[in-house]
Amino acid sequence: MTVKDVQETLGARYASGEQWADREVHMACGSDMMSDVLAFVKDRAVLLTGLCNPQVIRTAEMMDVVAIVFVRSKKPDEQMIELANEREIPLLCTGHRMFSACGLLYEKGLRGGADYERLN
């Protein structure tokens, strides 16, 4: 799956970073707690979150997250967009709530980190 597939599945729009839409996504992580995101190493993950502040971008940077999806119609501000652009992380916004957004991606075959670790 690519960032573009994620965007289409969720009917999301790009807040920034559309030029990186072709990047591969291998798994997903949905959380509003950044320390929980940091607790599990993920490979080329997309991060779904309802949290909207610069620490989301920083957490994504440390984890090498491929793209961030803001659920529940949250919109990143200019400072966040700037941080994300410097780190080449596309930002997407969807009106779906967390549960639905994760479910839609799961239905398309995207899995969470725990499944991935067990399979490997």
Added chain:
Amino acid sequence: MSDSIKLNYQITDEDFTRAGEASGDVKKRLRQMGCSPEVIRKVAIAMYEGEINMVIHADGGEIDVEITPEEITMVLKDKGPGIPDIEKAMQAGYSTAPDNVRALGFGAGMGLPNMKKYSDEMHIDTVVGVGTTVTMKVYQQ
């Protein structure tokens, strides 16, 4: 890889949005030096959690990083309240962070457990009312 490199960062609590700048800078340098992605991620996450802790609990502090071909050493020093019960603080899910920190996505009680998980060595020196020094090492080989 070049010889030993020493870096120093002053962490302030003035602006929570800046927390993570130091860790991001170290991550960038390690990538430029050609360190392995696994080492880079371990250092970045361990240091970032430490940096966040300093801002949340200790009004900032100072981080010294030394990079050698063998290992990366991070020393995080603060003049905060100290940790009264390290054993408890190390438990996943235990947190003393205030509600406003939780609203920012932290305070899940995973900071110190994550730092231990991603470092190869971790040592905590703490005195209540004086401050805390956390030393973490990540091996390059």
